[in-house]
Amino acid sequence: MAYKIVSSSCTGCSACEPECPNQAIVEKNGTFLIKPEKCTECIGHFDDPQCVAACPVDKTVIIDNAYPRYAAA
């Protein structure tokens, strides 16, 4: 799985973007989105997923069940 950003509740504040260790977060039309193929859920980098920890709006960065769980190499 990867994380995804619920664009309707994203404020576009950009707090998550520089925190991502994989540069998986990009801005599109004023809000941010996570490229699922780049997301590692921060496994191997940090204890907590950085986008989730930095986001000021609850339940905005959530698990995307459409993608298989990332496994560190």
Added chain:
Amino acid sequence: MTSVTAGHGGLKPLNGIKIEVAGQTGCGTSGGDGKSGCGSAAGAADLPAEIWEKVKNHPCYSEEAHHHYARMHVAVAPACNIQCNYCNRKYDCSNESRPGVVSQKLSPEQAAKKVLAVASAIPQMTVLGIAGPGDALANPKKTFDTFRMLQEQAPDIKLCLSTNGLALPDFVDEIVKYNIDHVTITINMVDPDVGAKIYPWIFYNHKRIHGREAAEILTERQMLGLEMLTARGVLTKINSVLIPGVNDRHLIDVNKAVKARGAFLHNIMPLISEAEHGTVFGLTGQRGPTAQELKEVQDACIGGANLMRHCRQCRADAVGLLGEDRSSEFTIEQVESMNVVYDLDKRRLYQQKVEAQREAQATAKTAALAAQGEDDGMKCLVAVATKGQGKVNEHFGHAREFQIYEVSAGGATFIGHRRVDHYCQGGWGEDEVLPSIVTAINDCHAVLVAKIGACPRDELKQAGIEPVDRYAHEFIEQAALGWFLDYRARIATGEIAHRPRGDAAIRQGAYLAA
């Protein structure tokens, strides 16, 4: 108060120069308590020359300057690294004015262009600040890119920033590098147990940290950052949000703590919390302070760090004199289509005229003070309708705010302002607006205006507030002192009796009428 001498208490060595902090002996103002000393209310005579040079044209650091000089904020810093219970990042309304709120985010390039456009259109705009809508130092690249561009393109504009302090110790070198000589830190507590009630979490060292532990780290970083700035000669203003029942009396400890670390100014502002803002405090029904509650805490801090009382709690994209907002004239689209020529000489010429006005204002105040009798400690508050230049020059019905002065035979001192809705809409008075204006200035004995209609005049009189238009277009202190002299003369002849006034409400929420 005519002869102001440097009779300060504590002296703090600061990077070779001496910064004078208001001490227990008062700060150059003679006479009774309740008068703010140096700091924001200070003039050329109260401060060392190097410090006065830094603050004299800064509307946020000098109360006197705020009548004449304008500031602007550019919203290049949307991200924040902490969560406060009085902030909701999702809310934006163009009719709303409070920190953390913004209509358009800007890139550093757009911001630089906007600053040049505003500086050309408003030559008295002397200060550019980055105050969010998140935290300036949680967006270091955008913040410092903007400063670098402006330093090259508009070297006469003072740069400042505002931060919650969490990242501050990491950026002190950078701040000094860009000649940023004014930094505002929001400090609401020095006790982590109080902090836990204000901050649900911080994001620090790649972790979200909650509760007391979060507040402990935050206060440690704030104090360290403040000490580092003081050591480097950067002037600091501490903003504190007064939250009744949470940190009201505690702010006196905050005042002592920041004074001890060399803070130049302390700005205690009322909590803004309306349920419609969707903040935690708004939703839990945490109320803001009344005017009297705010003044009590501010007055209790006199003798500590100097107090600022003219803060308007601006939006992160405000443009203009404090208390006015011209940001809607400078949207990205409008700025892109402007042909901007940055004319440094024209700006200087205009600012010379402003300086002449300021001198005239000081002379008028001195003359008005000379006419006063013995200061027996009697004090009154008066509300003033002004649109700048330090004069009573606004129509009652057009005022969006009233400035509040405390007058005694010893002087007229600015103590705050009250936001109101326009009474006059398209030439007609709005009957339902008037009671809210009366509530906002209910602690005042008189309201000084350039002009006022018959209807509101009668209503104000009924509420016990004297409407006064005979000082139209005079300087504010001169007008306030003139009214006070006359008021006392009328009491002496038995024409009227002096009665104490009640408390006033601090305006919350959005303007009802645009």
